[in-house]
Amino acid sequence: MRIDASSRSSVSYPGVGLRAPHLEEILADRPDIAWLEVHPENYMGDPGALLSLEKVREHYPLSLHGVALSLGSVGPLDCPHLEQLKSLIERVQPVLVSEHLSWSRADDVHLNDLLPLPFTEEALATIVSHVDQVQSALRRTILIENPSSYLRFRHSTLSEPEFLKELVRRSDCGVLLDVNNLFVSAHNVGLDLSEYLRVLPPSAVGEMHLAGHARNLGNGVAVLIDDHGSAVSEEVWSLYAEVVRRFGPRPTLIEWDTNLPALSVLIDEARHAQSICAEQFGVARAHAA
Numbered sequence: 001m002r003i004d005a006s007s008r009s010s011v012s013y014p015g016v017g018l019r020a021p022h023l024e025e026i027l028a029d030r031p032d033i034a035w036l037e038v039h040p041e042n043y044m045g046d047p048g049a050l051l052s053l054e055k056v057r058e059h060y061p062l063s064l065h066g067v068a069l070s071l072g073s074v075g076p077l078d079c080p081h082l083e084q085l086k087s088l089i090e091r092v093q094p095v096l097v098s099e100h101l102s103w104s105r106a107d108d109v110h111l112n113d114l115l116p117l118p119f120t121e122e123a124l125a126t127i128v129s130h131v132d133q134v135q136s137a138l139r140r141t142i143l144i145e146n147p148s149s150y151l152r153f154r155h156s157t158l159s160e161p162e163f164l165k166e167l168v169r170r171s172d173c174g175v176l177l178d179v180n181n182l183f184v185s186a187h188n189v190g191l192d193l194s195e196y197l198r199v200l201p202p203s204a205v206g207e208m209h210l211a212g213h214a215r216n217l218g219n220g221v222a223v224l225i226d227d228h229g230s231a232v233s234e235e236v237w238s239l240y241a242e243v244v245r246r247f248g249p250r251p252t253l254i255e256w257d258t259n260l261p262a263l264s265v266l267i268d269e270a271r272h273a274q275s276i277c278a279e280q281f282g283v284a285r286a287h288a289a
Helices: 005-010 020-029 047-057 079-092 121-138 160-171 179-189 193-199 234-247 263-281 283-288
Strands: 015-017 036-038 062-065 096-100 103-106 109-115 143-145 174-178 205-210 214-218 221-225 252-254
Touching: 015 263, 020 047, 020 263, 047 062, 047 079, 062 079, 079 121, 096 205, 121 160, 143 205, 160 174, 160 193, 174 179, 179 193, 179 205, 179 221, 179 234, 193 234, 205 234, 234 263, 252 263
Parallel strands: 015 036, 015 252, 036 062, 062 096, 096 143, 143 174, 174 205, 205 252
Antiparallel strands: 103 109, 214 221
16 A cells, blocks of 8 residues: 555544534634545535635645445446546645445446445455556545445355455555444444454555444344444444554544534544554554554
8 A cells, every 4th residue: 555654644643524514613713633534525516615625725634535436336437526536636635535345326326325245256356446447547545444234245255354455455455444334343243353353454554434323223133323423432442442452553533424513522532542542552653653
């Protein structure tokens, strides 16, 4: 995975997701936030929003976290969408660019969700081809986020970490390791977390996400929902500490999309993530990673 050293150092401390209700406060007060992550689709084709984002970029490093490339869809990528993404990258020069291990488009039908893939050789070949195309067009490495899972495909021939490991090997992309997704998937479909962290190559992990989840009770069975609507749970904080011990500190983002709290709450969550990195990896090494 090729990430420029200056880009890595600029996002060493945890950051937060930039959401519209916090935009004016951030521009007016310039709070102590290490970096900000946005969904590029919110700024593609909206000149006013793009102007605001460029103002933010004057003061903060940015990361772009895409939700609409649909890398897992069979057939060609949405090339106009990819060109818009490339144009946005050229304008705001993000330090990291990421997408999801999922699909959300069939032919010309776009679905408002990130849908799961079977972990098969056929699906792997599709993802590898699309990641190669994206990285060639953007002329940079992208990170692929592990999914939150609510079911398993019976005909999957690879485990999720094996699938990601092989994707990294074949395409030279990186991994955005969403720790909340790991916890949610482990509860819902029985992922073996120790095996997952053992299989995933440490050098592949270029970013981490932390978020809250909801617990949905149906027929007496609890299902965890990755809704980004609450504080990071104590269980996810504990898993994050284990992940940091395994991989070392990585650029870490606090995601919060629904029931959005005050910006100060997000900043406190980011500070807590930094304290875990310092505790698990040593203050000096965590700052320099």
